[in-house]
Amino acid sequence: xxxxxxxxxxxxxxxxxxxxxxxxxxxxxxxxxxxxxxxxxxxxxxxxxxxxxxxxxxxxxxxxxxxxxxxxxxxxxxxxxxxxxxxxxxxxxxxxxxxxxxxxxxxxxxxxxxxxxxxxxxxxxxxxxxxxxxxxxxxxxxxxxxxxxxxxxxxxxxxxxxxxxxxxxxxxxxxxxxxxxxxxxxxxxxxxxxxxxxxxxxxxxxxxxxxxxxxxxxxxxxxxxxxxxxxxxxxxxxxxxxxxxxxxxxxxxxxxxxxxxxxxxxxxxxxxxxxxxxxxxxxxxxxxxxxxxxxxxxxxxxxxxxxxxxxxxxxxxxxxxxxxxxxxxxxxxxxxxxxxxxxxxxxxxxxxxxxxxxxxxxxxxxxxxxxxxxxxxxxxxxxxxxxxxxxxxxxxxxxxxxxxxxxxxxxxxxxxxxxxxxxxxxxxxxxxxxxxxxxxxxxxxxxxxxxxxxxxxxxxxxxxxxxxxxxxxxxxxxxxxxxxxxxxxxxxxxxxxxxxxxxxxxxxxxxxxxxxxxxxxxxxxxxxxxxxxxxxxxxxxxxxxxxxxxxxxxxxxxxxxxxxxxxxxxxxxxxxxxxxxxxxxxxxxxxxxxxxxxxxxxxxxxxxxxxxxxxxxxxxxxxxxxxxxxxxxxxxxxxxxxxxx
Ligand code: ZN
Numbered sequence: 001x002x003x004x005x006x007x008x009x010x011x012x013x014x015x016x017x018x019x020x021x022x023x024x025x026x027x028x029x030x031x032x033x034x035x036x037x038x039x040x041x042x043x044x045x046x047x048x049x050x051x052x053x054x055x056x057x058x059x060x061x062x063x064x065x066x067x068x069x070x071x072x073x074x075x076x077x078x079x080x081x082x083x084x085x086x087x088x089x090x091x092x093x094x095x096x097x098x099x100x101x102x103x104x105x106x107x108x109x110x111x112x113x114x115x116x117x118x119x120x121x122x123x124x125x126x127x128x129x130x131x132x133x134x135x136x137x138x139x140x141x142x143x144x145x146x147x148x149x150x151x152x153x154x155x156x157x158x159x160x161x162x163x164x165x166x167x168x169x170x171x172x173x174x175x176x177x178x179x180x181x182x183x184x185x186x187x188x189x190x191x192x193x194x195x196x197x198x199x200x201x202x203x204x205x206x207x208x209x210x211x212x213x214x215x216x217x218x219x220x221x222x223x224x225x226x227x228x229x230x231x232x233x234x235x236x237x238x239x240x241x242x243x244x245x246x247x248x249x250x251x252x253x254x255x256x257x258x259x260x261x262x263x264x265x266x267x268x269x270x271x272x273x274x275x276x277x278x279x280x281x282x283x284x285x286x287x288x289x290x291x292x293x294x295x296x297x298x299x300x301x302x303x304x305x306x307x308x309x310x311x312x313x314x315x316x317x318x319x320x321x322x323x324x325x326x327x328x329x330x331x332x333x334x335x336x337x338x339x340x341x342x343x344x345x346x347x348x349x350x351x352x353x354x355x356x357x358x359x360x361x362x363x364x365x366x367x368x369x370x371x372x373x374x375x376x377x378x379x380x381x382x383x384x385x386x387x388x389x390x391x392x393x394x395x396x397x398x399x400x401x402x403x404x405x406x407x408x409x410x411x412x413x414x415x416x417x418x419x420x421x422x423x424x425x426x427x428x429x430x431x432x433x434x435x436x437x438x439x440x441x442x443x444x445x446x447x448x449x450x451x452x453x454x455x456x457x458x459x460x461x462x463x464x465x466x467x468x469x470x471x472x473x474x475x476x477x478x479x480x481x482x483x484x485x486x487x488x489x490x491x492x493x494x495x496x497x498x499x500x501x502x503x504x505x506x507x508x509x510x511x512x513x514x515x516x517x518x519x520x521x522x523x524x525x526x527x528x529x530x531x532x533x534x535x536x537x538x539x540x541x542x543x544x545x546x547x548x549x550x551x552x553x554x555x556x557x558x559x560x561x562x563x564x565x566x567x568x569x570x571x572x573x574x575x576x577x578x579x580x581x582x583x584x585x586x587x588x589x590x591x592x593x594x595x596x597x598x599x600x601x602x603x604x605x606x607x608x609x610x611x612x613x614x615x616x617x618x619x620x621x622x623x624x625x626x627x628x629x630x631x632x633x634x635x636x637x638x639x640x641x642x643x644x645x
Contacts, residue, residue: 278370
């Protein structure tokens with residue numbers, strides 16, 4: 001492990017807290033030390049209060065902050081004397097701990113102090129660093145882990161047997177350090193949990209952390225697993241069905257993140273046994289649950305076993321969490337992680353990737369052994385842990401959408417609205433700029449020529465592989481062919497319009513149908529045109545294709561209804577904020593009719609301008625719960641048109 005301390009850079013951080021921020025971030029950027037909010041750090045310092053008195057404070061990482069990105073505002077300033085006094089109590093409830101700590105803060109708007117604040121307070125050094133280093137935890141999570149740790153570090157570390165984090169852990173350490181010789185110690189190893197280091201200067205505390213962890217990594221050098229997996233074809237429909245089953249149990253849509261790097265692990269003969277012994281550290285359980293689902297097992301059995309686990313361990317006062325698995329081991333393929341958002345699935349994927357690696361190493365060290373079920377349960381159902389999770393969600397949270405013609409106009413607006421409402425989106429367009437356009441992890445831009453069937457199949461398969469399924473299709477891509485009367489129609493114009501404005505929608509619907517059928521409240525919106533109910537001369541190539549597209553949607557509504565898929569049609573008209581309607585074209589058209597641009601844009605019954613965003617808002621409402629009981633409908637969005645009405 002590389003020591004990232006840099007004297008030059010450190011010299012920019014002038015005071016105690018600023019240096020604390022600096023080394024906290026150094027720890028935070030190393031995933032093998034801490035992952036997603038894991039670990040915590042502190043510094044003891046003084047501040048002058050409003051009465052001019054000097055107060056001793058512990059600045060400790062606030063709950064909800066991440067070491068990788070922490071700022072000074074992320075540290076809770078708590079009066080040190082109060083924290084030290086708390087350590088002397090025989091008992092302390094979580095509620096009393098949180099309340100006393102909050103009332104001992106000199107800044108009431110600071111975040112809640114870390115659950116380990118008392119432990120940080122009683123370690124008699126200025127800087128205290130705590131991580132859940134993979135290598136150290138891996139060694140302790142083996143049958144004879146304690147002997148291995150003793151053998152590795154000798155008397156340089158204090159070994160703390162596992163107890164529940166929070167007050168219980170602080171109390172245990174408090175008892176063990178009463179007459180200890182700190183001068184010998186480089187740190188503390190908390191079995192099945194992590195490492196503490198400490199010093200009166202930031203550099204030594206950080207350096208000791210790196211030193212202890214590097215020694216553990218060196219110890220594990222010969223245990224690093226080799227990848228001897230054989231590649232396998234992924235059954236995407238099976239993935240979509242798995243996601244549907246997990247979403248159903250969880251009571252809300254989830255997005256998946258596939259980890260095929262775990263193929264080697266998943267191809268082991270003993271995978272069912274080693275994958276289901278427990279997590280790397282109890283800290284992970286709120287995100288991963290105690291054990292994963294095995295994909296070939298029945299999800300109902302997983303749920304039954306979860307409910308039994310709850311019943312065995314509850315004190316009768318707790319409410320059972322949703323029993324859905326947070327990740328699954330897919331024998332031969334790898335691992336699948338489930339999140340309410342792609343971001344959450346990614347966090348779980350990071351944690352399970354580290355877990356899988358640790359399990360494989362521990363197996364070569366005599367066998368992976370996680371904490372007991374009751375220890376894990378205590379942390380999973382610890383209110384202070386559950387409080388770390390953000391449980392909010394938007395109307396399309398966890399939904400997976402595919403939009404064609406997504407680089408501009410209505411398609412682009414649909415991508416933006418779907419994403420704002422919580423969906424993960426595959427944005428498809430011919431324009432190569434699409435791959436960079438949205439720049440969000442949960443919007444995948446794909447170049448695709450929708451007149452090529454293989455391109456379409458590839459886009460749909462990629463969507464399912466990336467996010468786990470398909471719930472929403474907005475079939476939008478189209479073109480305006482040159483205006484020609486039937487008498488003058490060129491076959492190339494006609495054929496091109498049919499290919500893009502009609503046949504591509506059929507190809508797309510055909511490719512999407514198997515996945516939509518196992519989607520979550522799946523819905524299709526076809527973006528057609530006012531030209532369907534109210535055609536005009538000179539637009540046969542366009543209007544006939546759009547009428548065909550509408551008929552395709554009506555038949556799809558009939559055919560897909562039994563699988564729960566809704567298909568509705570939107571007929572926009574005169575949407576001028578798209579690429580083809582430049583200011584110049586608009587002025588010309590307005591002049592042609594002898595009106596101003598403004599009058600031209602609002603030439604409808606309501607005398608209102610229809611924008612791409614208006615169409616997108618309606619399309620996204622139609623794929624949402626408000627239209628849950630409507631299929632086969634055609635809705636105009638044109639400001640009102642006499643011929644349509
Ligand atoms: Zn910890």
